[in-house]
Amino acid sequence: MSVTEVHRYDIDAVRASFPALAAGSAHFDGPGGTQVPQQVIDAIAKALSEPLCNRGAHTVAERNAEAVVVEARRAFGDFFGADPAGVVFGRSSTQLAYDFSRTLAQGWNPGDEVVVTRLDHESNVSPWVQAAARAGAVVRFAGFDPESGELRPEHIQDALSDRTRLVAVTAASNLIGTRPDIPAIARLVHDAGAVLFVDGAQYAAHASMDFTSMGADFLTCSAYKFLGPHLGVLVASPDRLEGLDPDKLSASTNSVPERFELGILPYGVLAGARAAVDFWAQLSPRGTGTRRDRLVDALSAVESYEEALLQTVEGGLKSLDGVNVWSRATVRTPTLLVTFDGHDAHDVRDHLATRGVDAGAGTFYAREASRVIGLGDRGGLRLGLAPYTSIEDVDRLLVALHEYLR
Structure with a gap:
């Protein structure tokens, strides 16, 4: 399923609710904390x-x-x-x-x-x-x-x-x-x-x-x-x-x-x-039923949207030389840990920041997990999708990575 085939989720309407997005960054730092909609403020x-x-x-x-x-x-x-x-x-x-x-x-x-x-x-x-x-x-x-x-x-x-x-x-x-x-x-x-x-x-x-x-x-x-x-x-x-x-x-x-x-x-x-x-409840495509019903419906739509977007990210990463993706479980959230042959993930993070792409690098208080998979205490670059991540954000990320690795 492509992102454009996910008709149940209006990403433009979702993004319009987040004033922080007006600053212009593409946010892949959601696992460390998401942006906040105007309704919450x-x-x-x-x-x-x-x-x-x-x-x-x-x-x-x-x-x-x-x-x-x-x-x-x-x-x-x-x-x-x-x-x-x-x-x-x-x-x-x-x-x-x-x-x-x-x-x-x-x-x-x-x-x-x-x-x-x-x-x-x-x-x-x-x-x-x-x-x-x-x-x-x-x-x-x-x-x-x-x-x-x-x-x-x-x-x-x-x-x-x-x-x-x-x-x-x-x-x-x-x-x-x-x-x-x-x-x-x-x-x-x-x-x-x-x-x-x-x-x-x-x-x-x-x-x-x-x-x-x-x-x-x-x-x-x-x-x-x-x-x-x-x-x-x-x-x-x-x-x-x-x-x-x-x-x-x-x-x-x-x-x-x-x-x-x-x-x-x-x-x-x-x-x-x-x-x-x-x-979250108002993101329900059906928009009917109890708040619990609408929450379940909304999160199902978000899950489908993020899964389609994740496939685009993963496909783009596979096209880049020397990129290793460590998120491999069959069932997982749209969070990717990535390393780069010959490049420190922290340096890649710094380059992304200069291009307005926000991501993190490290072990993120999961040092034991990083050690088990063989990355020691340095970890990798973490890329996390959020309900407000757009295909344009993904394109921007992939372009910035290609530019760095080139």
Whole structure:
């Protein structure tokens, strides 16, 4: 399928919503953080321009704050197909992983085991390694296939035992895009009597997520990875949250999910995050049904559009001499890690920047994954597609690469 054959997605209308694109750069830096639509900016400004106070029901300011939080939880409940009462907000997904690692580790004993993977971003590794060390638990690393980049269920199975208490795994690699089979992994983890903690930060901007069918016990993401402001979100079942006792102020509420949210929530950011979810919903080609229905439809359209665009990028890269693409998994996000024979990826990145093409180079906190595939601690050039990436952006990228390599 070519990009021009994807009729369900109006890229020009999408791009018109992003004021940052007027600066003229072609953005392939989405895996590190996406640009923000005007609707998100407006929602933040609106929330902060109206009366706000601590949440309550007595004054206009209190009611405004309460409404912002309630609406944000409902929005992310729809985004993840989850119960809004199981939506926890935090500063970032890294912060939430640390908070929950400390809380979950309260039930670990010396000799218990925790499984992390070599594919993951460090934010879903270090919190568990450090919590395990404090509890006297053993850490087991699950590997992945260095040639294909696949993390298969058997890689997790090989690391499980009857002492496994938790498995942490990514839903999509931030380095090479690999999307492991989370439902299959969840079944193995639960059969072993363990808990599954999934990092969905790189998945959420490219495909619809259904918390129930994924089978995760905890799922995190960062709104700034999918068109929103900087905000961490964690999803779990309310019943599971009820069974946890986090450190918190004695005077703060013990209600779920609020007992996990330390201090006052950032109301402006929450309003912007809710607007990001609504922006996704309005991308639905059908434009009918519940917000959840429209989100699923929209992300299906985005996935098809990005897949067609990815084929164009990959075809262009194959036409260039000395280019090595390390994103090879059968199922993956539109994130490519590329190296160049005889050229440092960091130098290529610098050249692209002079041509108004924004990309990143390095290991992006996935150093173990880079080492497994043989790129050590230098990594490569990361090219990520986003919902606002155009065919013109791709042409500009390929021309700039051809110019450099020539």
